[in-house]
Amino acid sequence: MTKKKTAGKKPALEKKKNNSFDEGPLREVKIRVVGIGGGGGSIISGVSSSLKKVLFATANTDSRALYDATKNKKIKSFHFGEEITGGLGTGMDPQLGKQAASESMEGIKELLGGQDITVIVSSLGGGTGSGAVSTFASAARQTGSMVYGIFTLPFSFEGEKKMSIAKEAIRECAPYLSAATILPNDRIFNVVNKNTPLKEALSKMNEMLAFNLEGLVETIYETGLINIDFADVRTVLSGKQGSRKLAYLSTVEASLQDGAEEIVKKALSNPLYPYTVDDASGVLFNITGGNDIGLADFSSISENISKYTSSKAKIIVGITQKKNYKEKVRIALLATGCGADFFSEELGDSKKPAKKKKPSRKKKPKEDKELVKENKKEEVQEKSGFPEVKSRLEMEEKDILEEESKWEKPSFLRGKDE
Ligand SMILES: Nc1nc2c(ncn2[C@@H]2O[C@H](COP(=O)(O)OP(=O)(O)OP(=O)(O)O)[C@@H](O)[C@H]2O)c(=O)[nH]1
Numbered sequence: 001m002t003k004k005k006t007a008g009k010k011p012a013l014e015k016k017k018n019n020s021f022d023e024g025p026l027r028e029v030k031i032r033v034v035g036i037g038g039g040g041g042s043i044i045s046g047v048s049s050s051l052k053k054v055l056f057a058t059a060n061t062d063s064r065a066l067y068d069a070t071k072n073k074k075i076k077s078f079h080f081g082e083e084i085t086g087g088l089g090t091g092m093d094p095q096l097g098k099q100a101a102s103e104s105m106e107g108i109k110e111l112l113g114g115q116d117i118t119v120i121v122s123s124l125g126g127g128t129g130s131g132a133v134s135t136f137a138s139a140a141r142q143t144g145s146m147v148y149g150i151f152t153l154p155f156s157f158e159g160e161k162k163m164s165i166a167k168e169a170i171r172e173c174a175p176y177l178s179a180a181t182i183l184p185n186d187r188i189f190n191v192v193n194k195n196t197p198l199k200e201a202l203s204k205m206n207e208m209l210a211f212n213l214e215g216l217v218e219t220i221y222e223t224g225l226i227n228i229d230f231a232d233v234r235t236v237l238s239g240k241q242g243s244r245k246l247a248y249l250s251t252v253e254a255s256l257q258d259g260a261e262e263i264v265k266k267a268l269s270n271p272l273y274p275y276t277v278d279d280a281s282g283v284l285f286n287i288t289g290g291n292d293i294g295l296a297d298f299s300s301i302s303e304n305i306s307k308y309t310s311s312k313a314k315i316i317v318g319i320t321q322k323k324n325y326k327e328k329v330r331i332a333l334l335a336t337g338c339g340a341d342f343f344s345e346e347l348g349d350s351k352k353p354a355k356k357k358k359p360s361r362k363k364k365p366k367e368d369k370e371l372v373k374e375n376k377k378e379e380v381q382e383k384s385g386f387p388e389v390k391s392r393l394e395m396e397e398k399d400i401l402e403e404e405s406k407w408e409k410p411s412f413l414r415g416k417d418e
C-alpha cells in the first residue's frame with residue numbers, strides 16, 4: 001500500500017494571488033460545480049443543500065427551467081443564448097446549444113474563473129447540455145482550472161438519436177477534461193424497482209450522484225488524521241491521456257459490523273457504473289469512522305481496496321474520525337484511468353459493435369468472482385434494453401407528459417418541433 005507523504009506539504013495553491021480567504025488564514029481550495037441544461041440543473045439542486053464551501057451554478061438556455069433549478073439562493077443562475085433560443089431551450093438541438101454557448105464565451109469564463117476544480121455536471125442527450133458542455137469545459141480550462149465532467153447518458157428507451165447526441169458531446173468535451181464520470185440513466189434500474197415512476201427514478205439517480213460527489217468534496221475540505229487534500233486529488237485527476245480519462249466516483253456508508261470485505265465490495269460495485277476500477281491507474285479513498293473504529297478496521301479496509309485494484313495503481317489513502325460516526329463507516333473513493341476501452345469503443349462509431357472488454361487485471365482474487373458475476377448480470381440486463389421497463393416507461397412518460405403539460409412540459413421529453 002502506497003503511503004501518503006504529508007510532511008512539508010504546502011496548503012493547496014497557497015501561493016496564488018488575488019483570492020479571498022473566506023475560511024481563515026490559509027487559502028482554501030476553490031471548487032465550482034456547474035450544472036448545464038435541465039438535468040444538470042436538477043442534479044445540482046440536490047447536491048447544493050449539503051455542501052457548504054462549494055460554489056454552485058446552473059446554466060441553461062431555458063429560462064423557466066433555470067428559474068426552477070436556482071430557487072435555492074446558493075445556486076448562481078447563468079442564462080445564455082437568450083437571443084437565439086428566445087429563452088425557451090434548444091428543443092434537443094445541440095448545434096443551437098453549442099452556438100448559444102460560443103456566443104457567451106466571455107460570460108462563461110467570468111462565471112467559471114478563479115477555481116481550482118470545475119465540476120461540470122450534465123445529463124446528456126438534449127440540446128443545451130450536450131451542445132454547451134465542451135464550450136464550458138474549454139472556458140474552465142482556459143481559466144487554469146482542472147475540469148472534471150460528470151455526465152449521464154439517456155435511457156435506452158429515449159432512442160438512438162439522443163444517445164448519439166450524448167456520445168458526440170463527450171467526444172467533443174474530452175480534450176478539455178482531466179477526468180469524466182459517465183453514468184447511463186438505465187443503470188438506475190439496478191437500484192429502484194421497475195415499477196418506480198420515471199420522475200422518482202430520476203430523482204433517485206440524481207440523489208445518488210449527489211451523494212457520490214459529496215463524499216469527494218468533503219474529503220477535500222475536511223481535515224483528517226491522515227489528510228487528503230487538493231494536491232492529492234490533483235495527482236489522481238491529472239495526467240490521464242485520451243481513453244484513460246474515465247473516473248469512478250463512489251461514496252458508501254456501511255455498518256462496521258458488515259466487515260471490511262463487504263464494505264469495500266459495496267464501494268467498488270456501485271450499481272450506477274458501466275465500468276469497474278479493475279484497471280484504474282490512480283485510486284484515492286478516504287475512510288471516515290467514529291471513535292470506535294480501530295486501526296485493524298482501517299487497515300483491512302485499505303487492504304481490501306488494494307486487493308481489488310490493479311497492483312500498478314497509485315493509491316492514496318486518507319483517514320478521518322468523527323464523533324457522530326458510531327458503528328458507522330463511510331468510504332469516499334475516486335479512481336481514475338478506468339475503463340481503458342470505453343472512450344474508443346463505447347464512444348466510437350455507434351454503428352460498430354462494441355468489442356468485448358478484456359479484464360486487464362492479471363490476477364483476480366477468488367473473492368472477486370461474485371462481483372464480476374454481478375457486473376456480468378448487469379451487462380446482460382443493459383444489453384436487453386429493458387424491454388419491460390421500456391414499455392412501462394413509455395406509458396409513464398405519456399402520463400407524466402399529460403400531467404405536466406398542464407403547466408409545463410419537461411424539457412427533456414420535448415420534441416424538436418414542439
Ligand atoms: N439523471 C438525470 N437525467 C435527466 C434528468 N432530466 C433529464 N435527464 C436526461 O437528460 C437528457 C437531456 O435532457 P435535458 O437535460 O432536459 O436537456 P437539455 O440539456 O436541457 O437540452 P434541451 O432541453 O434540449 O435544450 C434526457 O434525455 C434525459 O435522459 C434528471 O433530472 N436526471
Ligand SMILES: [Mg+2]
Pocket residue numbers: 037038039062065089090126128411412
Ligand atoms: Mg432543457
